[in-house]
Amino acid sequence: MWIRPMLLSDVEAIRSLESDIFSDAWSENNIKDSIESKFDYCIVIEEGYRVLAYIVFRVNEDEAELFRIATDKQYRGLGCGHKLMNFMISNLRDMKVKKVFLEVRCQNKDAISLYEHYGFKNRYQKRILL
Numbered sequence: 001m002w003i004r005p006m007l008l009s010d011v012e013a014i015r016s017l018e019s020d021i022f023s024d025a026w027s028e029n030n031i032k033d034s035i036e037s038k039f040d041y042c043i044v045i046e047e048g049y050r051v052l053a054y055i056v057f058r059v060n061e062d063e064a065e066l067f068r069i070a071t072d073k074q075y076r077g078l079g080c081g082h083k084l085m086n087f088m089i090s091n092l093r094d095m096k097v098k099k100v101f102l103e104v105r106c107q108n109k110d111a112i113s114l115y116e117h118y119g120f121k122n123r124y125q126k127r128i129l130l
Contacts, residue, residue: 001080003087006035006042006054013051014044021070034067043087045080053080057088057100064092066102069111081114089118 006014011031018025034040034056045053053071057064066088071080092100102120104111 001045001047001052001078001083003043003045003083006044006056008032008035010044010051010054011035014054017051017054017070017072018068020073022068026068040067041088041091043084045083052078053084055084055088057092059092059095059097062096062098064088064097064100066100069114076110082117085114085118 011028014031015026015028018031031042035042037058039060040056040058042056043054044051051072052075054068055066056068057066069081069084071078089100100120102115104115106112
């Protein structure tokens, strides 16, 4: 397994994972826009030319926002989420980022556990009414 920048050639694989994992999956254009943005950092974990996991975060001066982190369901439990979070946090420290924001659904217990492991706290709770 190795970590590398996300490439435009990864869009199809990322789109497939998005559709499989998220109810609000990003479109190909959303993914391309992030890859091409000068503010966004798009990173993948790859093994054997297959994208296993990815993270997308944005840095704006001394704040950052985690937009996406996901691992292929077949490869969960191998530490990909931790590798990506460590990568992000290490880079944000080097950039002197002071705050990181993210949103997570309250029923996504695995993600909440991952974020709490890294010291994230629940500051605001949104209610979405359907």
